[in-house]
Amino acid sequence: MLKKIKMKLKEIKNLHLEKRWTFTLAVASIISIFLLAACFNLGTVSSLSKFNSFFPIFNTRTTNFAEEKTQFPPPPPRPTVPRFAYLVSGSKGDLDKLWRTVGALYHPWNYYVLHLDLESSVEERMELASRVERDPVFASVGNVYVVPKANMVTYRGPTMVSNTLHACAILLKKFKDWDWFINLSASDYPLVTQDDLLFTFRDLKRDLNFIEHTSNLGWKENKRAMPLMVDPGLYRNTKSDIFWVQPKRALPTTFKLFTGSAWMILSRSFVEYCIWGWDNLPRTLLMYYTNFVSSPEGYFQTVICNTPEFNSTVVNHDMHFISWDTPPKQHPHVLTLNDTDKMIARGSAFARKFKQDSLVLDRIDRELLHRKNGSFTPGGWCKGDPSCTKVGKPTRVKPGPGAQRLRRLIGKLLQQPKFSQSQCQ
Ligand SMILES: *[C@@H]1O[C@H](CO)[C@@H](O)[C@H](O)[C@H]1NC(C)=O
Ligand SMILES: *[C@@H]1O[C@H](CO)[C@@H](O)[C@H](O)[C@H]1NC(C)=O
Ligand SMILES: *[C@@H]1O[C@H](CO)[C@@H](O)[C@H](O)[C@H]1NC(C)=O
Ligand SMILES: *[C@@H]1O[C@H](CO)[C@@H](O)[C@H](O)[C@H]1NC(C)=O
Numbered sequence: 184m185l186k187k188i189k190m191k192l193k194e195i196k197n198l199h200l201e202k203r204w205t206f207t208l209a210v211a212s213i214i215s216i217f218l219l220a221a222c223f224n225l226g227t228v229s230s231l232s233k234f235n236s237f238f239p240i241f242n243t244r245t246t247n248f249a250e251e252k253t254q255f256p257p258p259p260p261r262p263t264v265p266r267f268a269y270l271v272s273g274s275k276g277d278l279d280k281l282w283r284t285v286g287a288l289y290h291p292w293n294y295y296v297l298h299l300d301l302e303s304s305v306e307e308r309m310e311l312a313s314r315v316e317r318d319p320v321f322a323s324v325g326n327v328y329v330v331p332k333a334n335m336v337t338y339r340g341p342t343m344v345s346n347t348l349h350a351c352a353i354l355l356k357k358f359k360d361w362d363w364f365i366n367l368s369a370s371d372y373p374l375v376t377q378d379d380l381l382f383t384f385r386d387l388k389r390d391l392n393f394i395e396h397t398s399n400l401g402w403k404e405n406k407r408a409m410p411l412m413v414d415p416g417l418y419r420n421t422k423s424d425i426f427w428v429q430p431k432r433a434l435p436t437t438f439k440l441f442t443g444s445a446w447m448i449l450s451r452s453f454v455e456y457c458i459w460g461w462d463n464l465p466r467t468l469l470m471y472y473t474n475f476v477s478s479p480e481g482y483f484q485t486v487i488c489n490t491p492e493f494n495s496t497v498v499n500h501d502m503h504f505i506s507w508d509t510p511p512k513q514h515p516h517v518l519t520l521n522d523t524d525k526m527i528a529r530g531s532a533f534a535r536k537f538k539q540d541s542l543v544l545d546r547i548d549r550e551l552l553h554r555k556n557g558s559f560t561p562g563g564w565c566k567g568d569p570s571c572t573k574v575g576k577p578t579r580v581k582p583g584p585g586a587q588r589l590r591r592l593i594g595k596l597l598q599q600p601k602f603s604q605s606q607c608q
Pocket of ligand 3: 519
């Protein structure tokens, strides 16, 4: 920007050499006005991002000013607090569970898409929409959105992946400036505060994707990759289970299959790649996975590991504490008070699955989130009396012990050479 102004002025200067002094003065005053405006603009991060959109030069971390050998101060750092975009989804009877999870997860800096699938009653979905509308904090910030046209979602079917992609598309369209997408269900619950999460992720490269994965399909090769099934949720408006068709198919040879956890944290750039699909792979794989059992455990894994632009951004962890049988059965254990210590020691950001109003959730609220009955998880943004009924500065994050646990875990995951060696193996 500055360079442009300078070049323009130089051109003019050459035309009117005699008025040289006047123009030096003009340059100086334009630059001072510019810097003055910059100083006033730097007060808050939100105004900084507005500032950035006008002056894209600041978006890059390179010091363009320094190269010009001027005495200007170094450019301000880019907005450092990242933003998360959440999908929280549920089904029939999940309204209260989902509402509690959203309360525990809420932060005015993030975005939330809530979805109750078509199996839940119209009343339940209306009640969710009206609770969101009536909440004074949600209403004032406007960062919680209820999917108005519910999707039919079949357990283990591709409709689960399409529902996730639908939420991604809504988040890309409605909210422009988030950094990571996180997919949760009403049976999930956070083990750290959003301030802990924002604080920890602030220092991470924005292109990292947390997707647990392996190419070792094991029993899934025979039981998942070869049988073909159809999900009636794709074309029927009443719920019915997936059904099997014959014959089986061979393993693919144009891409390599990966499998892993259905819970993940995806970078915005990877989500854009999956939704916009400027390469055909995300689309081809979506079609392939249409007839694949439990596609949520394979789709994103297979896309990311078969894409050279993204395969080095994947961290082999799902940031969830999930208690499986060994070997894993279809459903994980429901977590109870007995799991608390293990859950905390592992350092994950989220855990699943929980029963509605389970005692362990009360303990997490009390000891990990410091969340009072029915209110939001406290954070640096909280104002008002009672606390968190008004929104202060959303980018003031106050990390607690949860940030340390999370930092330790992520630090271990990113340590080289282990980090690279666990990618797409
Ligand atoms: C996303 O969240 C839902 C929870 O409703 C889950 O069942 C699904 O498997 C998740 N993952 C993907 C990749 O869609
Ligand atoms: C990523 O893809 C490139 C190109 O296919 C390949 O050379 C590289 O080994 C891959 N990296 C990982 C971690 O799989
Ligand atoms: C916790 O563990 C104890 C014994 O180890 C057992 O008796 C109790 O039923 C467990 N509680 C729950 C809620 O699973
Ligand atoms: C928590 O809230 C519920 C309903 O909102 C109420 O019944 C209960 O008494 C409250 N408990 C405390 C400790 O305030």
